[in-house]
Amino acid sequence: MxxxxxxxxxxxxxxxxxxxxxxxxxxxxxxxxxxxxxxxxxxxxxxxxxxxxxxxxxxxxxxxxxxxxxxxxxxxxxxxxxxxxxxxxxxxxxxxxxxxxxxxxxxxxxxxxxxxxxxxxxxxxxxxxxxxxxxxxxxxxxxxxxxxxxxxxxxxxxxxxxxxxxxxxxxxxxxxxxxxxxxxxxxxxxxxxxxxxxxxxxxxxxxxxxxxxxMPSVNMPTPETALVYPGTGLFEGTNLSEGRGTTRPFELIGAPYLDDRFAAGLNGLGLPGVRFRDTWFTPTFHKHAGVAVRGVQLHVHDRETFRPVLTALSMMHLARSLHPDDFAWRDDGESEPYFIDLLWGSDSLRRRLDDGGDPADLCPPPGHPETWLDGGTLLYP
Structure with missing residues (x-):
């Protein structure tokens, strides 16, 4: 320690x-x-x-x-x-x-x-x-x-x-x-x-x-929540529940239209460091409040190899592929940019999924922070 x-x-x-x-x-x-x-x-x-x-x-x-x-x-x-x-x-x-x-x-x-x-x-x-x-x-x-x-x-x-x-x-x-x-x-x-x-x-x-x-905020109860959040936080920009209104926000992802193919398909991808459990949950507030929805819980078993952003892109792609008529972007009744564009930092993710494509290549290979810092200062070894 x-x-x-x-x-x-x-x-x-x-x-x-x-x-x-x-x-x-x-x-x-x-x-x-x-x-x-x-x-x-x-x-x-x-x-x-x-x-x-x-x-x-x-x-x-x-x-x-x-x-x-x-x-x-x-x-x-x-x-x-x-x-x-x-x-x-x-x-x-x-x-x-x-x-x-x-x-x-x-x-x-x-x-x-x-x-x-x-x-x-x-x-x-x-x-x-x-x-x-x-x-x-x-x-x-x-x-x-x-x-x-x-x-x-x-x-x-x-x-x-x-x-x-x-x-x-x-x-x-x-x-x-x-x-x-x-x-x-x-x-x-x-x-x-x-x-x-x-x-x-x-x-x-x-x-x-x-x-x-x-807890840094009301929906960040554990270190495990923080670990998955860089990826599953992106679901705030969709019509899937990101688990708000449950005791496992951001570890539970679901929607009324998902079925048993979602968990099975995700596990079939062999994503590093994580497994998916088919589950039902009922959010007490926020999206789908009071409605029993089906989805998955993320179980991270290897934090060193787990890639939260890549994982979330794969989850979105599968949900969109399985349910093209149901998957949708969060609509706040406002003009563009969509909230997903603000979360992702551009419109590339939304456009790729709307075109039916796999967004995985929009995520550069993970690297050490110094690779993007452009001369910034690292204080810690």
């Missing part, structure tokens, strides 16, 4: 690692020390001059569902004012940050290594805001819970940039939040520093870090 000291743990032990008289902490329930002490309280007890808290999607307490945040104005635990950053950028975000009166922004939230998970883009927008406002910015780094040796999936096409992807990184990027901050700050030039996670190696699985798993 390795024992990793996260950035917040290091700062709580040595407040001199950070400069600032009025510090704003961007955090949520994952911002804890290894003994589960909330980071905000630990930093204040250590003498760090916190004067404000900032919350991302799901809120500072993590109670809100996807696409929402909390509206609390005062944090009951610390008595500090809370500023809701979700769905704000540009001048609106600048005004929010300026109104807080902070001179330094500090980010301490667990990412899960997937481009369309929004916390890194909250960080991105706030780094940009800090640069415009002349504030300092710091990242209290944490491990990438799905590892840092593999990047998978295509880079985002800038034409499809949005709240689920602001910069050209792969679907599974393989970096920590601190490494991503250093990368994106090349565009902004903020006064940035990263307090690294001591003892973390790129090949270290989360279970070996000695750190507790705290």
């Amino acid at each position: 390795s024992y990793v000291r996260t950035g917040v743990e290091r700062l709580a032990a040595d407040p001199g690692l950070l400069h600032g008289d009025r510090i704003g902490l961007i955090t949520n329930p994952t911002g804890v020390l290894s003994d589960l002490t909330p980071g905000a309280g630990a930093l204040r007890a250590a003498g760090v001059p916190l004067t404000a808290l900032f919350g991302p999607e799901h809120g500072i307490r993590g109670t809100a569902q996807a696409g929402f945040s909390e509206r609390e104005e005062i944090d009951p635990s610390t008595g500090l004012p809370v500023f809701d950053t979700y769905d704000k950028d540009g001048s609106a975000l600048d005004a929010l940050v300026a109104s807080s009166g902070v001179d330094t922004l500090v980010f301490d939230i667990s990412d899960i290594g997937t481009r369309f998970y929004t916390y890194i883009w909250t960080m991105y927008d706030l780094i940009a805001s800090a640069a415009r406002l002349g504030l300092r910015f710091a990242v209290l780094d944490r491990p990438n819970p799905i590892g840092g040796t593999i990047a998978e999936g295509p880079l985002l096409d800038p034409a499809y940039a949005g709240s689920v992807g602001r910069a050209a990184i792969p679907v599974r990027h393989g970096l920590t939040a601190g490494e991503l901050a250093l990368l994106v700050n090349r565009s902004f030039g903020a006064d940035l520093r990263v307090v690294g996670a001591e003892g973390w190696r790129r090949d270290l699985p989360f279970e070996a870090t000695g750190l507790p798993w705290v």
